[in-house]
Each structure stands twice: as structure tokens, then as C-alpha cells.
Amino acid sequence: MGRGWGFLIGLLGAVWLLGSGHGEQQPPETAAQRCFCQVNLKRPCPFWNDISQCGRRDCAVKPCQSDEVPVGIKSASYKYSEEANNLIEECEQAERLGAVDESLSEETQKAVLQWTKHDDSSDNFCEADDIQSPDAEYVDLLLNPERYTGYKGPDAWKIWNVIYEENCFKPQTIKRPLNPLASGQGKSEENTFYSWLEGLCVEKRAFYRLISGLHASINVHLSARYLLQETWLEKKWGHNITEFQQRFDGILTEGEGPRRLKNLYFLYLIELRALSKVLPFFERPDFQLFTGNKIQDEENKMLLLEILHEIKSFPLHFDENSFFAGDKKEAHKLKEDFRLHFRNISRIMDCVGCFKCRLWGKLQTQGLGTALKILFSEKLIANMPESGPSYEFHLTRQEIVSLFNAFGRISTSVKELENFRNLLQNIH
Numbered sequence: 001m002g003r004g005w006g007f008l009i010g011l012l013g014a015v016w017l018l019g020s021g022h023g024e025q026q027p028p029e030t031a032a033q034r035c036f037c038q039v040n041l042k043r044p045c046p047f048w049n050d051i052s053q054c055g056r057r058d059c060a061v062k063p064c065q066s067d068e069v070p071v072g073i074k075s076a077s078y079k080y081s082e083e084a085n086n087l088i089e090e091c092e093q094a095e096r097l098g099a100v101d102e103s104l105s106e107e108t109q110k111a112v113l114q115w116t117k118h119d120d121s122s123d124n125f126c127e128a129d130d131i132q133s134p135d136a137e138y139v140d141l142l143l144n145p146e147r148y149t150g151y152k153g154p155d156a157w158k159i160w161n162v163i164y165e166e167n168c169f170k171p172q173t174i175k176r177p178l179n180p181l182a183s184g185q186g187k188s189e190e191n192t193f194y195s196w197l198e199g200l201c202v203e204k205r206a207f208y209r210l211i212s213g214l215h216a217s218i219n220v221h222l223s224a225r226y227l228l229q230e231t232w233l234e235k236k237w238g239h240n241i242t243e244f245q246q247r248f249d250g251i252l253t254e255g256e257g258p259r260r261l262k263n264l265y266f267l268y269l270i271e272l273r274a275l276s277k278v279l280p281f282f283e284r285p286d287f288q289l290f291t292g293n294k295i296q297d298e299e300n301k302m303l304l305l306e307i308l309h310e311i312k313s314f315p316l317h318f319d320e321n322s323f324f325a326g327d328k329k330e331a332h333k334l335k336e337d338f339r340l341h342f343r344n345i346s347r348i349m350d351c352v353g354c355f356k357c358r359l360w361g362k363l364q365t366q367g368l369g370t371a372l373k374i375l376f377s378e379k380l381i382a383n384m385p386e387s388g389p390s391y392e393f394h395l396t397r398q399e400i401v402s403l404f405n406a407f408g409r410i411s412t413s414v415k416e417l418e419n420f421r422n423l424l425q426n427i428h
Contacts, residue, residue, distance in 0.1 A: 034064075034140040034141070034142050034143075036070075036073065036138070036401055037138065037139045037140075037141050037363065037401055037405070038129070038131050038136055038137065038138050038139070038397075038398065039129055039136065039137065039139055039359060039362060039363070040129040040131075040133050040135045040136040040137070041061060041135075041137070041355050041358055041359060042135040043129065043135070043350045044350065045350050045351035046347050046350065046351075047162070047347075047348065047351055048351065051155075051351060051353050052155045052353050053353050054149065054150070054151045054353050054354040054355070054357075056149060056150045056151070056354075058147075058148075058149040058150060058227070058356065059149045059150070059151055059353075059354040059355055059356050059357070060355055060356065061139060061144050061355045061356050061359050062139075062140075062143055062144060063137035063138060063139055064137070064138040064139060064140050068138075068140070069138045070291040070292055070293070071291075071292045072290050072291040072292025072293070073138075073290075073291060073292070073397075124339075124343070124369065124373060125339050125342045125343055125346070125368075125369030125370070125372045125373050126342070126343060126346035126365060126366045126369035126370070127343055127346050127347050128366065128396070128398050128399075129362070129398070131398065139359065141363075141405065144356055144359060145225065146218075146221050146222075146225070146356070146360040146409065147221065147222065147225030147226070147227075147237060148222045148223075148225060148226045148227055148237075148240075148243075149354050149356055149357060150227075151352075151353065151354035151357050154181070155353050156352075156353075156354075156357075157180045157181050158181070159348060159351060159352055160215060161179065161180075161181050162348055162351075163211060163345050163348055164176055164179075164211065166344075167211075167341045167342075167344050167345050167348075168204075168207060168208045168211055168341070169200065169204045169207065169208070169337075169341070170196075170208075171196075174192060174193055174196045175189040175192070175193060176193060177189065177190040177193055177254070177256050178253060178254070178256050190254070190255075190256075201334070202322055202323065203323050203324060203334055203335075203338055204338075206266075206323070207338060207341065207342070209263045209266045209267075210263070210266070210267055210270060210368065211345070212259075212260055212263040213260075213263035213264045213265070213266050213267030213268075213410075214267055214364060214365070214368060215260070216247075216248075216260040216261060216263055216264040216413075217264050217267060217364075217409060217410050217413040218360075218361070218364070219247045219248075219260075220244070220248075220264070220413040220416050220417065220420075221360075221409065221412065221413065221416070222243070223239065223240050223243045223244040223247065223416075223420070224238075224239050224240075224244075224412075224416040224419065224420070225237050225238075226238065226239065226240035226243055228240065239416075239419065239420065239423055241420070241423055241424065241427070244420050245424075247260075248260060248261055261417065264410070264413055264414075264417075265414070266318075267368070267410055268410045268411070268413075268414055269316075269317070269318040270318055270320075270368075270371060270372075270375070271367070271368065271371045271403075271406060271407045271410055272311060272314065272317065272318070272407070273317050273318045273320065273371075273375065274370075274371035274372070274374040274375050274403070275308060275311050275371075275403070275407060276308070276311050276312040276314065276317060277374055277375065277378065277381065278308075278374045278381065278395075278403075279305075279308045279309070279311075279312055280381055280382070280384060281381060281384065281390070281393065281395060282301070282304060282305060282308060283305060284384065284386065284387065284390070285386070285387055286387055286388065287301070288300075288301050289301055289304065289400075320375050320376075323375075323376075324338075324376070335376065339372075342368075342369055342372065343369070345365060346362070346365045346366060346369060349361040349362045349365055350362075360409075363401075363402050363405050363406065363409075364402075364405070364406045364409055364410075366398065366399065366402040366406070367402040367403050367404075367405055367406020367407065367409075368406055369402075370395065370399040370400075370402055370403040370406075371403060371406070371407075373399075374403075377393050380392040380393035381393050
């Protein structure tokens, strides 16, 4: 399975390390096999203006050249299936026959566009980048791996502080353990925080654990790919045991580190569950990983389905049926609050001052958001037609790429925890 995952995720543009430890992954032969991820790293921060941009070389992102992007993707960035192609032909035919929009005023057409965007986002947990924007670029993720860039301190802390303090259903009177922007915290504040957390409903506790798990996973990546040595000729990246211990050691973190790692495993189970549930969407005969190369697309789909069937056979899947149960009106409101809070977090990623950190933050946040969308769309997935357009449940290319890349990252974290465990045993 590791080998198959590496091939598929490489095609989608991820950095897959399960089979190679902490070493650098060797990229495929051509950039055209890797430029699948499209992002807009120039979107302004919607919450504050005083962003300190990281000027370090390791913070920069190198986008793909236009001739490196597969033709099947570049020609229409949202197109990834025969179904999408057919929809384009239908739209063009409707236009030739005299589409209704031609009789609408410019003001009304803008309003209709806004309604469409609202309807499209009503079930989404993330605010996706506008891929039609001139600022949107294709990125080869293998050439822009997630690793330590030197972006740290108050600017980095501010991002996570806003996420935890304003978007995790936490009142200001409750102090979060080991908050670097707060001073004078002791054991009593920690006990108060976890007493408050345990008193929340299961959905809000899960929300906090997912964010904590995502934060922990990113910190594992940075500790595993740390700049250990730099000379004029080369840079040496590898495991920084001291950095890992400062973030996760039970004694150094006063018990907080192990809790973070438990939340990391919780995130892993959530994303694993989402992949098992979305299998019917990818099994539909109309779906393909469209790049313009028909033979390669068919092989990719076969590999994808093989992996998803293996995931579905996992015997210990997370059971999300307890979420949003009970009174339908209250459950609906809670689900909407859950969705809007997470959507807000996806917007905060545009405030990260390190472009490479922003790239991977946006990708992993959208991947988790896509996983949540899948988990809470069970009936829509079950009611999809076997062929033809699926209007009730749909995943964009952005969502598909981010879903598999995010799972690649959290899986890498699980593998790296084993590596750090072995390294620590050798020390003691």
C-alpha cells in the first residue's frame, strides 16, 4: 500500500514520506506530472493589515511555469471528468440557443452570480481560492516541501492564537494551557481549561481536538524536516529531537504534549473515515482523474479505488453518528456554527506571513474541511445517481487534491512519530 500511495500522491502533487523516512522524495521525471495544486497565495488577510512577511529564502514558493501544467488541467482548471466536459458542452449549446442570461441586466447577472456562489458554499467548510483569479498559480508541491522555514515567534503565534481564542467556541475567561502570548499561567488554569472542555457537547470538543491535532501534525512535520546544517554547498534537513521534545515531551510541556499527540491520532481517524465514505463518488463510471492523458487517467483511477477499498476495510473506523444528533433544529444550528467557525479558520490562513507555510496551511485546512464535508453528506452520497451529473454532492478538483494531500500529511506525521520514538530510545 505504501508504494501505491506514493505513486498516487506524487501525481496529485504531495510530498509522501511513508516509504522514505525523513529523506527528500525524488520527484518524478517531468514537472508536468506534478503541477496539480492550484492556489492563490496573494489573497490579502481579511482580519488585520500588519502582516510581517518572512523574507527568508526558505519561506518562498516557486510556482510552475505555464508549459509545465498538464494540458487537461490548464485548459479548464475545474475540469477533471467526462461529466464536467459534458456540462461544458451543454452550457455552450444553451448559449447558442439563446441563454436566459442574455436578457438580464448587468446588475441582475451579478446578483445571480452571488446567489450561485452562496449556494455552492452552503455545504463547504472552507473558503476556497478563486481559481479564475489571475493571482492563482499552479505549484509543484514536491519542489516546495513542508518543512521548517524559520518562520516563528509572535507573528506565527498570533495565527494560532486567533484560531484557538476566537474560533474554538472558547470564552475569553478560560485560559488555554501553554499559550505563548499569555503569561503567569499555572496548573489551576490548565485544570480549568480541561474542565471547561469536558463540559462541552461532543461536537465542540471534537472541533477543538481537530484543530489541536492539525497544529500538532504541522509541528511534527517541522521537527522532522528541520534545517540542521547549512553551508555554501548544501543544506542538511532532518529530525530535530530537541525541537520535538519542546513541543511534545510530557514533562517539558507539563502534560500538554501527549494530549496534542492524541488529538493528532483523532484527526487521522477522522480523515481516514472520510476517505472510506467518499468511495462511491470515485467509483462512479463518469469520474476520472482528468489530465488529458486517457491511459494514465484510467490507471490512476484503478490505483485510487484500490487504495480506497483498502481504507474501507479498516476495522476501527471512527463513528460520527453521535454528531449533530438530538433535536433537529438545535442540531442544524450547531452544525452551521461548526461549519462557519471552520470556514473562518480557512480564511485566517491568508494571514500567514510565510508563503510556504501559507501554502501548506491552506492545503491541509481545506483537506480537513473537505473531509468534514464528506462526513456530513452521507445521505447525499448515498443518493448519487450511478451515472450522469451529481448535483447534490460534488467535489471540485481543489477539494480532491487537498483531501489526499492532507491525508498524506497526517499519515506522514503518524510515521514520523514512530521515527522520533526510535530516535529517543537510542538516546536513553
